[in-house]
Amino acid sequence: MMNLHLKGTGASPGIAIGPAFVLESGKVKIVKRRISRSDVAQEQERFVHAVGVAENEIGAILEDIPEELKEHSGVLKSHLLMLKDRMVFDRTLQTIENDCINAEWALDKAVKHIHSLFAQVKDSYIRERMEDIEYVVKRVQVLLASSEEEMNLEGMDEPCVVVAQELSPADTVQMFKQNILAFVTAAGSRTSHTAILARALGIPAVVGVEHGIRGISQDDTIIVDGLTGDIIMSPDDDTIEKYTEKQQSYIRYRLEVIHNSALPAETRDGYRVKIKANMELLEEIPSVISHGAEGVGLFRTEFLYLASRELPSEETLYNAYREVIERLSPYPVTIRTLDVGGDKFVSSVSLDDEINPALGLRAIRLCLKEKGLFWDQLRAILRASVHGQVRILFPLVSGRTEIMQVKALLEQVKDELREAGVPFDESIKLGIMIEVPSAVMVADILAREVDFFSIGTNDLIQYALAIDRVNESVSHMYEPLHPGVIRMIHTSVTAAHNAGIEVAMCGEMAGESMYAPILLGMGIDELSMNALVIPKIKRIIRRCVYDDCVELVRRILDASSGSEIKYLLDDFLRHHCPEEFEPLDERYPEFMKTGSPLLN
Ligand code: PEP
Ligand code: MG
Numbered sequence: 001m002m003n004l005h006l007k008g009t010g011a012s013p014g015i016a017i018g019p020a021f022v023l024e025s026g027k028v029k030i031v032k033r034r035i036s037r038s039d040v041a042q043e044q045e046r047f048v049h050a051v052g053v054a055e056n057e058i059g060a061i062l063e064d065i066p067e068e069l070k071e072h073s074g075v076l077k078s079h080l081l082m083l084k085d086r087m088v089f090d091r092t093l094q095t096i097e098n099d100c101i102n103a104e105w106a107l108d109k110a111v112k113h114i115h116s117l118f119a120q121v122k123d124s125y126i127r128e129r130m131e132d133i134e135y136v137v138k139r140v141q142v143l144l145a146s147s148e149e150e151m152n153l154e155g156m157d158e159p160c161v162v163v164a165q166e167l168s169p170a171d172t173v174q175m176f177k178q179n180i181l182a183f184v185t186a187a188g189s190r191t192s193h194t195a196i197l198a199r200a201l202g203i204p205a206v207v208g209v210e211h212g213i214r215g216i217s218q219d220d221t222i223i224v225d226g227l228t229g230d231i232i233m234s235p236d237d238d239t240i241e242k243y244t245e246k247q248q249s250y251i252r253y254r255l256e257v258i259h260n261s262a263l264p265a266e267t268r269d270g271y272r273v274k275i276k277a278n279m280e281l282l283e284e285i286p287s288v289i290s291h292g293a294e295g296v297g298l299f300r301t302e303f304l305y306l307a308s309r310e311l312p313s314e315e316t317l318y319n320a321y322r323e324v325i326e327r328l329s330p331y332p333v334t335i336r337t338l339d340v341g342g343d344k345f346v347s348s349v350s351l352d353d354e355i356n357p358a359l360g361l362r363a364i365r366l367c368l369k370e371k372g373l374f375w376d377q378l379r380a381i382l383r384a385s386v387h388g389q390v391r392i393l394f395p396l397v398s399g400r401t402e403i404m405q406v407k408a409l410l411e412q413v414k415d416e417l418r419e420a421g422v423p424f425d426e427s428i429k430l431g432i433m434i435e436v437p438s439a440v441m442v443a444d445i446l447a448r449e450v451d452f453f454s455i456g457t458n459d460l461i462q463y464a465l466a467i468d469r470v471n472e473s474v475s476h477m478y479e480p481l482h483p484g485v486i487r488m489i490h491t492s493v494t495a496a497h498n499a500g501i502e503v504a505m506c507g508e509m510a511g512e513s514m515y516a517p518i519l520l521g522m523g524i525d526e527l528s529m530n531a532l533v534i535p536k537i538k539r540i541i542r543r544c545v546y547d548d549c550v551e552l553v554r555r556i557l558d559a560s561s562g563s564e565i566k567y568l569l570d571d572f573l574r575h576h577c578p579e580e581f582e583p584l585d586e587r588y589p590e591f592m593k594t595g596s597p598l599l600n
């Protein structure tokens with residue numbers, strides 16, 4: 001059948017047409033790595049730990065098994081036994097030691113050995129037990145692999161659309177390097193880190209596909225429209241032609257948008273807002289500059305940690321920061337300290353499995369626990385600060401105690417540098433992300449301790465509305481216009497201004513053009529966003545009148561629901577920026593002409 005249609009969430013704009021490369025979630029990539037003799041005990045421990053977790057998982061299922069199914073619990077019990085089977089367990093430990101190889105490889109070798117033995121057995125019952133072994137081994141391999149951050153792109157030799165159940169931010173970075181046309185995932189939402197990264201890298205993406213991705217077959221031609229969330233499988237010639245035209249128009253549109261990107265973000269009555277870029281990788285610097293950013297408002301440094309299995313050295317970090325600072329000069333760069341945990345994992349920082357990673361040992365909490373990790377990063381930022389204008393931003397701060405701990409540690413790092421005669425910017429500005437509801441409630445107290453705020457709406461909305469940002473089943477509840485969210489933003493801005501400090505916004509909301517009038521009207525000083533949308537936001541701001549935006553905010557603060565706020569905002573946009581609702585130009589494709597201000 002031709003032109004089969006799937007619908008997901010458009011997570012990164014652009015159109016791709018090409019063969020599907022379906023990453024089988026059922027297949028675990030076995031990463032093979034030699035280890036040094038001194039690492040044998042640690043590797044064995046990693047294996048024992050993974051088996052322990054698998055045992056607990058099976059144990060938990062056994063406990064929960066309903067009475068009427070109890071008779072089937074034998075299979076699970078046998079799985080438990082197999083985990084500790086001599087041929088699997090002991091042999092893997094032995095192989096790690098004898099061959100000095102990682103646990104995944106050793107376990108794979110043990111299973112292959114059992115396979116060869118079973119292959120000679122005629123008895124079908126015994127041969128079926130092999131399937132059980134494979135099942136439990138796969139569980140352990142998955143658990144081991146979760147710290148490996150690897151994706152198997154073997155067998156992919158031409159540009160293609162990667163289709164997967166889910167992808168980690170690390171997988172997405174790898175794709176950038178592999179020249180992938182687009183990606184489609186069954187899981188995820190617009191604000192999951194994988195989606196953010198796809199936008200930063202300019203890879204079209206559709207996430208959270210309704211009814212999943214099972215219908216997509218390997219090598220089938222598919223069309224991905226990252227703007228509308230449409231996916232078309234086995235397109236006929238007419239459809240391919242139609243989308244090729246759309247693709248071309250989109251490219252022309254982007255070029256034209258970039259052309260005006262250097263104009264300032266100033267309202268008609270002269271109110272000016274700083275527009276900066278969020279960035280993750282050094283490869284994005286040219287795009288940040290060409291899209292008219294007045295600096296980097298959020299450098300998500302965790303992506304430097306994805307590059308290798310080892311922690312980056314202070315020198316590596318220093319060189320990366322210095323490069324960004326020098327290339328962006330004279331504009332400022334806000335460097336955020338490491339924010340791993342939650343939905344971001346890196347191989348070099350091992351984190352325990354957590355039931356609720358978003359509420360777990362993440363970001364500043366992890367850095368305050370792993371002080372060595374934090375120390376190196378702070379030294380690298382301070383050293384790089386002499387090469388341009390730098391500010392430091394701390395993520396996920398929940399209250400004053402954390403700020404005081406961070407500041408005390410930073411003073412120690414500064415003392416160490418002073419003693420060693422290493423120069424740094426003595427008056428470097430410190431800021432915190434406002435992304436935890438408690439920080440909003442005490443924003444007046446926090447504002448006395450720092451030089452600026454940066455509101456992280458991705459997490460703030462997640463925590464305020466209790467919706468997991470990576471869970472597609474609740475992504476429809478992601479509602480930036482919820483009065484609870486609007487009031488939190490307003491409270492934070494007011495607290496900052498009362499204390500005489502600046503306030504920025506760097507969550508995805510800052511880059512959704514329709515919200516710009518509200519943020520302007522609240523008096524936000526800086527908006528930081530994916531570079532691609534900067535020209536559009538600037539254009540909208542140039543069409544606004546500041547006083548009208550203030551009046552809009554006065555009205556929406558009185559509104560009692562998200563839909564009421566949406567109505568007021570739509571009405572405002574129609575009156576003040578009608579051009580954004582009307583056909584931009586006959587040359588633009590129809591999806592541009594529909595003019596939803598949500599289209600960035
Ligand atoms: C945010 O939470 O809004 C934010 C900008 O940080 P991140 O998306 O990296 O968590
Ligand atoms: Mg955040």
